[in-house]
Amino acid sequence: MTIQGYWAFVNWDDDPATLFYTCLHRSNLVIKRVTSKRVTSGATKKMSRGQSSRTCVGKYELGRTLGEGTFAKVKFARNTQNGEAVAIKIIDRDKVLRHKMADQIKTEIKSMKLIKHPNVVQLHEVLASRTKIYMVIDFVDGGELFDKIVKQRHLTEDEARKYFQQLIDAIDYCHSRGVYHRDLKPENLLLDSHGVLKVSDFGLSALAYVREDGLLRTACGTPNYVAPEVLSDKGYDGRASDIWSCGVILFVLLAGYLPFEAAYLPDLYKKIHSAKFKSPHWFSSDVKMLIHQILDPNPKTRINIEQIKDDNWFRKNYQPPNFGKDKDVNLDDIDAIFENPEENLVTERRGRPEPMNAFSLISRSEGLNLDNLFEKQMKGLIKRETRFTSKCPPDEIMTKIEEAAAPLGFNAQKRNYKMKLKGDKSGRKGHLSVATELFEVAPSVHIVELRKTSGDTLEFHTFYNSFKEGLKDVVWKAEAITEEKDEAQASTPITEKKDRHQTSH
């Protein structure tokens, strides 16, 4: 493919010079916008010479450079196996070693791995050679949210709310996985071709604060989006400080300028510490109130995510994030059974539950469950399914399941000895839905299996633990469904001061 071939993918902006600056991750890696002039440099030039010299990394065919920085270069690439467009962050291994960032990079890859959310740029894969590290991430081609502000001066409340809701959904999800952004600002907020917000560089904060000269620095040279407690160099709560940054972002979206600004850095710090800002006259009183609750200099009294989600201004026209069904969950026949809505109405049960054959039974041995080899090592890996055995009659078990699920806000659809439980409240990843099936091992022993079919796995665990309480009388033996969190993301989200200093003056 020639350069022209690549241009076909280019989504021309009004201004060709700002071409493809969309998926630049320049903020944290100090990557600079690449203008159209540079297209003839490096690998791109190589490609234009013909097929043979095309640069490939594994199954990815590298394209033009999207951004460049001291630590990394971001290139467009195409997965040759499925044609998917991706962006690849290319990091120099020597530089990482020289700055003793190896451990940070490893930790951050692990935490990014946990994040799969429609509003967060996802890490797909990591490749490495003797000299380079390649991080394969989503290619996002709708520009930066910031460009919109530049063009429109400021957004309407409805528009700003739409993005703010997606931002909060993304932050909430990541925080629930113990991952904090620590460098939220408009440049990290990208839009895809459908205008959906994608937060980039989650979990990559380590890369953000080290310069080529090894000095630690604040993002972008100015700490306009940084919470006061972060500036004051004490340990801080990653949750609260991310929320602060969201407040600054909301302000900027609506006002078109920063709430805290000063030509001289110490003045800026002063303003941030006292949280002194003035909202423009076009802010509604509702949004003013919300912003004031967010830009509270005391992280302990600052509004939290749940409270934001309950806020009147926030809730208007709220649409939960759009998740597909979990791709890798095998639904077997459960869904087929519920496909015909009329049949769902059938409530009486006929016959007996499905008897489990011997092979089906033995295939459930923990000794054959090699996931366990990974589970201990991959701490973030969590079970999506579980089971328990019961000595009660099958009809009683089914009734009890329904009764236990109802107070938790779950509706049951049932068909013979299969049941689908659906949460009526939308969670972090949409409605939680659980498929259950009852099997007969022997007339006196039944196994009930529960599988999460959609929704958030952590919410599934919370559900299951309360659900099991309600089933006390029927459960004979239950499998443990323990949550093992990485120590690095232990329950307390306090981040020790380590990677954040300011270059004051």
Added chain:
Amino acid sequence: MGCMNSKSFKHTPGYEEPSVLASETSFSVNEVEALYELFKKLSHSIFKDGLIHKEELQLALFRNSNRKNLFADRIFDLFDLKRNGVIEFGEFVRSLNIFHPDTPKLEKINFAFRLYDLRNTGFIEREELKEMVLALLNESDISLSDDMVESIVYKTFEQADSNGDGKIDLEEWKEFASQNPALLKNMTLPYLKDITMAFPSFVMKSEIEEDDL
């Protein structure tokens, strides 16, 4: 290449080049390097000799190195291709490849058959199946009367032993497994596709040249 020599003492006995293993399996070279990170952890959990011993497998599967389990024994025996009582790195990668989502179903069916053919006779016999059912019930703390266990085995043979000769051969197993795809669920590990992100330590150790990626 000068670095070749340094490699040999750095790696454990039974180490094989990632590029060789990648060419024989569904794994990429980087994925094999990431698997090596997992292998090192597993093979150093007790004996620290870079070979996976049975106790180390039991520890990984059950968080208990003393927990004997018929199925874990079978997995160990089948992974130990050279039958020398330990799992070497090459054996580990080649065996895990069976569990790769991209591996053809037939290979998974064959592996499961060998797993359940406890005495390696080429047939799954009634006694073997009963032994496995008892092991599973024991593992799950479920006690059933002997009659009930017999009845489970009997019913299963009615379905699987289509020629009625009292043992299940490979052809019968293929047929039965195809009709009951859920039986092979544990033969696929979706996590194998995420292995590079789960064991990212390899990024600082990769020995692959750019062109070989």
